Amino acid sequence: MKIILVIEDDRTIREHLLIALKCQEFYVLGAEDGKEGIKKAQAVHPDLILCDVCMPYFDGHEVLQMVRQDPQMATTPFIFLTSQSSYADIRHGMNLGADDYLVKPFLNCDLLNAITACLCKQANRSRGYRDQVNQYRVALKKAANWDILTDLPNTKLFRQQLQQLCNRAQQESIHLPSVAVLSVKVTCYRTITLTFGREVGDRLLQLVGDRLQMAASPGLVARLGENEFGIAIFDAGDQEEMREFTQTLLDIVNVPYGIHGKDVRIATTVGIALFPHHGSRSEDLLVQANAAMRWCRQQTDTDYRFYNPAMAAMEAERHLMFSDLSNAIERSELELYYQPQVELATGRMTGMEALVRWNHPDRGLVSPDSFVNLAEESGLILPLGEWVLRTACTQAAQWARSGRPPVTMSVNLSMRQFQQRDLSQQVAEILAETGLDPKLLVLELTESCLMDQVSATVQRLRDLKRLGMKIAIDDFGTGYSSLSYLSQLPIDELKIDRSFVQNLHRDRNATMISSAIITMARSLHLKVVAEGIETQDQLNFLRHSGCHLVQGYLYAPPLQVADLECWWQAETQTIDAEGAAGTGANQGNPGFSQNTVKVTGDGPKIGPKTGPRFYPCESYLER
Numbered sequence: 001m002k003i004i005l006v007i008e009d010d011r012t013i014r015e016h017l018l019i020a021l022k023c024q025e026f027y028v029l030g031a032e033d034g035k036e037g038i039k040k041a042q043a044v045h046p047d048l049i050l051c052d053v054c055m056p057y058f059d060g061h062e063v064l065q066m067v068r069q070d071p072q073m074a075t076t077p078f079i080f081l082t083s084q085s086s087y088a089d090i091r092h093g094m095n096l097g098a099d100d101y102l103v104k105p106f107l108n109c110d111l112l113n114a115i116t117a118c119l120c121k122q123a124n125r126s127r128g129y130r131d132q133v134n135q136y137r138v139a140l141k142k143a144a145n146w147d148i149l150t151d152l153p154n155t156k157l158f159r160q161q162l163q164q165l166c167n168r169a170q171q172e173s174i175h176l177p178s179v180a181v182l183s184v185k186v187t188c189y190r191t192i193t194l195t196f197g198r199e200v201g202d203r204l205l206q207l208v209g210d211r212l213q214m215a216a217s218p219g220l221v222a223r224l225g226e227n228e229f230g231i232a233i234f235d236a237g238d239q240e241e242m243r244e245f246t247q248t249l250l251d252i253v254n255v256p257y258g259i260h261g262k263d264v265r266i267a268t269t270v271g272i273a274l275f276p277h278h279g280s281r282s283e284d285l286l287v288q289a290n291a292a293m294r295w296c297r298q299q300t301d302t303d304y305r306f307y308n309p310a311m312a313a314m315e316a317e318r319h320l321m322f323s324d325l326s327n328a329i330e331r332s333e334l335e336l337y338y339q340p341q342v343e344l345a346t347g348r349m350t351g352m353e354a355l356v357r358w359n360h361p362d363r364g365l366v367s368p369d370s371f372v373n374l375a376e377e378s379g380l381i382l383p384l385g386e387w388v389l390r391t392a393c394t395q396a397a398q399w400a401r402s403g404r405p406p407v408t409m410s411v412n413l414s415m416r417q418f419q420q421r422d423l424s425q426q427v428a429e430i431l432a433e434t435g436l437d438p439k440l441l442v443l444e445l446t447e448s449c450l451m452d453q454v455s456a457t458v459q460r461l462r463d464l465k466r467l468g469m470k471i472a473i474d475d476f477g478t479g480y481s482s483l484s485y486l487s488q489l490p491i492d493e494l495k496i497d498r499s500f501v502q503n504l505h506r507d508r509n510a511t512m513i514s515s516a517i518i519t520m521a522r523s524l525h526l527k528v529v530a531e532g533i534e535t536q537d538q539l540n541f542l543r544h545s546g547c548h549l550v551q552g553y554l555y556a557p558p559l560q561v562a563d564l565e566c567w568w569q570a571e572t573q574t575i576d577a578e579g580a581a582g583t584g585a586n587q588g589n590p591g592f593s594q595n596t597v598k599v600t601g602d603g604p605k606i607g608p609k610t611g612p613r614f615y616p617c618e619s620y621l622e623r
Contacts, residue, residue: 034058
């Protein structure tokens with residue numbers, strides 16, 4: 001039974017309407033003014049409201065406005081009863097949301113026709129809402145179980161489907177590895193996205209999903225993460241069969257992709273877990289496949305790995321390392337080492353690079369290779385990077401105030417740091433806190449950091465440059481920078497990637513690339529820094545090619561503060577002595593000195609040696 005609320009201050013009219021509507025089998029309520037009408041409407045939420053316009057307390061227009069503010073009555077049919085029949089009055093009421101107007105006096109049949117029309121209209125509207133709600137429910141259900149971009153099952157649905165396959169295999173008592181779970185990661189996805197843009201990256205994931213479905217059919221394929229996919233194969237056979245299957249899968253997926261006129265090449269790694277050999281629960285199998293995939297990423301001999309129990313220990317170690325790393329800053333376990341950068345024209349140290357090390361209470365000195373990737377994946381790279389920048393600036397400012405010759409401090413910025421909107425503000429605050437002259441700070445960024453959204457990247461670099469510091473591109477030559485793109489960037493230095501330097505005189509391509517980088521940089525009036533210098537031949541080539549600065553073990557490994565200060569003092573004294581003796585730094589031996597500094601337990605000491613300064617100390621990783 002429909003509920004109708006009649007709001008009318010004229011008692012005679014109100015009673016007449018109540019009786020007439022009851023006879024039509026409506027449930028009716030009456031209110032003598034707008035105030036009472038609002039109260040009853042909010043209490044019962046009627047199916048339709050008949051309301052006079054001119055009333056005490058609240059007039060009909062005010063009643064309508066208050067009714068429409070209630071979400072549950074936003075579409076309740078509302079009919080005005082009025083003796084004011086001017087066009088302006090009617091238009092005003094309709095603009096407020098009225099459904100109809102009845103001008104007094106009116107016939108009962110006119111009233112019933114108006115009520116019937118409004119209720120039918122409301123029923124149709126409600127039916128449309130119900131259909132829309134049902135569509136939303138279907139969409140929400142799909143969104144809860146399916147990936148929107150690739151239209152593949154997501155992790156939740158994949159786990160359910162995988163468990164069903166395992167249960168089926170158990171019931172059929174298949175003795176061979178009956179279900180194989182593959183974790184597939186597109187390892188270069190981030191670089192591709194930064195190089196070609198998000199649109200190309202999204203399209204790539206769609207195409208990878210399509211190829212996986214084709215290669216794994218009739219197996220299950222799902223998207224498990226940003227650039228991770230899962231595959232479940234029923235009745236998978238033995239490991240040899242799975243090896244053949246996985247290699248075929250990789251051959252198909254790794255074929256270059258043509259996207260928006262660009263040739264996109266990818267690399268993938270695959271981890272494999274088998275049911276029932278490695279577990280019986282879908283959650284366990286997925287964890288094991290992921291562990292095998294991560295293990296595979298750390299190896300160079302294969303693109304896929306089968307899970308083995310030793311990987312569980314690696315995963316436990318990884319989680320423990322993450323827990324320890326999250327507390328390392330607070331516990332003052334991190335330390336910066338500094339590697340000198342020597343100017344080839346003078347033989348003097350004119351800069352240094354800050355490199356982080358972790359003094360773990362149980363593991364000893366941990367190299368960055370063991371924890372920087374973990375920091376990137378976990379988000380700890382932001383507080384870690386800020387600590388490195390602040391600590392390096394503090395130390396550089398102390399050296400500057402001590403009266404030593406001014407040298408630049410190079411600090412690496414991660415991609416996550418560079419993408420922070422408040423990066424320039426953060427750097428400005430650190431410079432202000434530490435008192436370091438901005439001219440002595442060099443921020444190093446990799447090519448991949450600079451390849452996405454050119455205009456935004458240029459603006460971010462300009463914001464940093466306005467503070468007075470220098471910008472360097474680190475590991476140059478490994479990315480996709482073009483000369484035209486490079487010329488747009490407000491940068492000061494290029495650092496030749498160590499892989500090219502180490503292969504000089506062994507790889508003709510490395511030699512040609514290094515020479516081309518130096519020539520290009522000099523044509524753009526950029527300073528060139530070569531890292532990873534270990535031999536005299538490398539040094540001779542770089543000097544002849546016009547490189548400005550070098551750093552590497554040929555001169556010094558990354559050193560702690562005390563050792564660097566001893567090295568610095570000895571280096572300065574040696575060069576000054578050579579200058580006084582008339583054997584300038586650039587005369588005679590290209591190493592600038594007939595001495596070497598050896599790092600011992602008491603710090604660096606001067607010792608006789610022909611050639612550049614060499615440090616036969618333990619092999620610290622530079623990066």
